[in-house]
Amino acid sequence: GQQVMQIPQYQHVQEGEDFTTYCNSSTTLSNIQWYKQRPGGHPVFLIQLVKSGEVKKQKRLTFQFGEAKKNSSLHITATQTTDVGTYFCAGLFISNFGNEKLTFGTGTRLTIIP
Amino acid sequence: KAGVTQTPRYLIKTRGQQVTLSCSPISGHRSVSWYQQTPGQGLQFLFEYFSETQRNKGNFPGRFSGRQFSNSRSEMNVSTLELGDSALYLCASSPDGRTANYGYTFGSGTRLTVV
Numbered sequence: 001g002q003q004v005m006q007i008p009q010y011q012h013v014q015e016g017e018d019f020t021t022y023c024n025s026s027t028t029l030s031n032i033q034w035y036k037q038r039p040g041g042h043p044v045f046l047i048q049l050v051k052s053g054e055v056k057k058q059k060r061l062t063f064q065f066g067e068a069k070k071n072s073s074l075h076i077t078a079t080q081t082t083d084v085g086t087y088f089c090a091g092l093f094i095s096n097f098g099n100e101k102l103t104f105g106t107g108t109r110l111t112i113i114p
Numbered sequence: 115k116a117g118v119t120q121t122p123r124y125l126i127k128t129r130g131q132q133v134t135l136s137c138s139p140i141s142g143h144r145s146v147s148w149y150q151q152t153p154g155q156g157l158q159f160l161f162e163y164f165s166e167t168q169r170n171k172g173n174f175p176g177r178f179s180g181r182q183f184s185n186s187r188s189e190m191n192v193s194t195l196e197l198g199d200s201a202l203y204l205c206a207s208s209p210d211g212r213t214a215n216y217g218y219t220f221g222s223g224t225r226l227t228v229v
Contacts, residue, residue: 033218035217041222042204043157043206043218043220045219046217088157100162100169102147102218103159104157105156
């Protein structure tokens with residue numbers, strides 16, 4: 001079945017350092033979405049990338065979708081304590097029958113050392 | 115507007131019992147998906163409902179079932195509970211069921227503990 005792998009599993013950074021998480025799929029994705037889950041909270045939608053090679057920015061966050069639409073990355077510049085949480089990518093697969101399935105990556109838990 | 119509402123927030127059940135969880139999507143949203151979240155397995159897809167029909171199903175045993183009502187509210191049921199069913203169960207809604215157009219809005223989840 002479709003799998004979405006995400007690395008690293010954990011990342012500890014000093015406040016002010018940059019952070020990157022990577023997502024890889026075994027098959028081509030229709031789109032990729034990114035979510036953030038704060039400790040004790042639920043996933044919150046951040047962004048969706050649809051086009052091959054697409055790059056989107058949200059303040060200090062930069063999201064990229066690979067040319068082959070099989071990989072993606074999230075980069076945070078100059079991390080702040082508010083960035084703490086687990087970041088999930090989620091790949092959308094569409095079957096030949098048109099059924100959609102959003103498959104989540106394993107997540108990267110980011111902790112910030114003040 | 116109100117978000118996705120899941121009830122109850124917390125639940126403790128005994129092995130062998132059954133449980134029903136409820137999810138009310140955002141008003142106007144017709145698609146509801148259910149996910150199981152555990153520390154070891156991450157977010158695992160259970161099933162998706164759109165206009166009262168199950169459109170997609172994950173790889174869970176038949177003990178896990180669900181349904182959707184005409185007002186888009188959804189319930190999921192787990193019968194013959196096992197210790198391994200302890201998890202956070204998340205419900206997510208989207209406007210038209212095509213996640214190619216929108217992201218999911220998740221509820222706060224139901225934390226199920228099986229003892």
